[in-house]
Amino acid sequence: GAIGIYKWRYTGLNRWHGKGSTPNFQKIIQERCDTYTQQIRPDSRSRDCQGITQAFMSAFISKDPCKATKEDYQPLIDLAYPTVPCGKAVFWSKTKELAREYAKGRGLLTLEDTLLGFLADGLSWCGEPGSSDLNYQSCPDWKKDCSTNYFSVFWEVLSERFAENACGTVQVVLNGSIENAFDKMSIFGRVEAHNLRSVVMLQAWLVHDPGKPPRDSCSGSSIKELESILNGRNVRFTCRDNLR
Numbered sequence: 587g588a589i590g591i592y593k594w595r596y597t598g599l600n601r602w603h604g605k606g607s608t609p610n611f612q613k614i615i616q617e618r619c620d621t622y623t624q625q626i627r628p629d630s631r632s633r634d635c636q637g638i639t640q641a642f643m644s645a646f647i648s649k650d651p652c653k654a655t656k657e658d659y660q661p662l663i664d665l666a667y668p669t670v671p672c673g674k675a676v677f678w679s680k681t682k683e684l685a686r687e688y689a690k691g692r693g694l695l696t697l698e699d700t701l702l703g704f705l706a707d708g709l710s711w712c713g714e715p716g717s718s719d720l721n722y723q724s725c726p727d728w729k730k731d732c733s734t735n736y737f738s739v740f741w742e743v744l745s746e747r748f749a750e751n752a753c754g755t756v757q758v759v760l761n762g763s764i765e766n767a768f769d770k771m772s773i774f775g776r777v778e779a780h781n782l783r784s785v786v787m788l789q790a791w792l793v794h795d796p797g798k799p800p801r802d803s804c805s806g807s808s809i810k811e812l813e814s815i816l817n818g819r820n821v822r823f824t825c826r827d828n829l830r
């Protein structure tokens with residue numbers, strides 16, 4: 587009856603509103619780690635991929651998927667701190683693919699070029715209390731279920747470390763075809779922009795989708811907001827409207 591369905595809906599593996607864990611999650615992490623340490627950055631060959639995979643799984647397995655904390659990921663981050671050389675970091679917001687292309691063409695690096703960013707790129711994951719398996723049916727959605735889910739907290743803490751360690755002149759690729767190219771609720775706006783410790787200058791590129799009318803520009807109010815955050819941190823700022 588109705589109560590039975592209600593009970594199933596709110597206690598079953600299907601109760602969350604986000605995409606379930608990626609099939610073969612652990613195997614993908616393990617394989618990506620081997621690929622990264624052996625082929626992509628052979629200088630990182632000494633990294634312990636078995637330990638890294640274990641630390642990743644232990645961070646969220648058997649836990650309430652809405653009670654993620656930064657501390658859960660600390661052991662993992664300690665094994666693979668996301669660092670890039672000074673002057674090489676590229677941030678992005680609503681422009682992931684484009685930013686990756688931009689970085690690649692110029693010998694620059696995004697978070698997805700660091701080991702942990704590379705491992706988790708495009709995957710989803712969550713566990714289930716009382717089970718040693720992942721939930722492949724559904725995972726919490728940031729808006730509809732909880733913001734403290736393991737997926738979101740992972741990208742937040744990893745991005746925070748990435749920003750803290752960025753140095754020299756860095757870049758950000760922003761989307762000028764949406765209302766607020768600088769979104770203060772995004773990870774870039776909420777986390778990274780506020781954690782630039784050793785950055786001297788941030789260069790913003792506002793990219794406009796050729797098929798769409800430009801909706802924001804370097805002189806718009808969202809960019810002014812970014813500029814004022816950086817002024818407060820003594821980071822120089824430049825912005826260019828780049829029509830691709």
Ligand code: AVW
Nearest residue numbers: 677678679680681697698707708738741745772773774
């Ligand atoms: P967004 P944000 N693979 O486009 O400023 C899958 O508004 O919030 O940009 N999901 C990811 C990945 C990834 N590689 N990276 C982040 N996410 C999640 C990290 C995350 O929950 C980079 F350094 C994020 O809120 C960028 O400078 C959402 O997908 C910055 O953070 C994308 O939202 C981009 O995050």
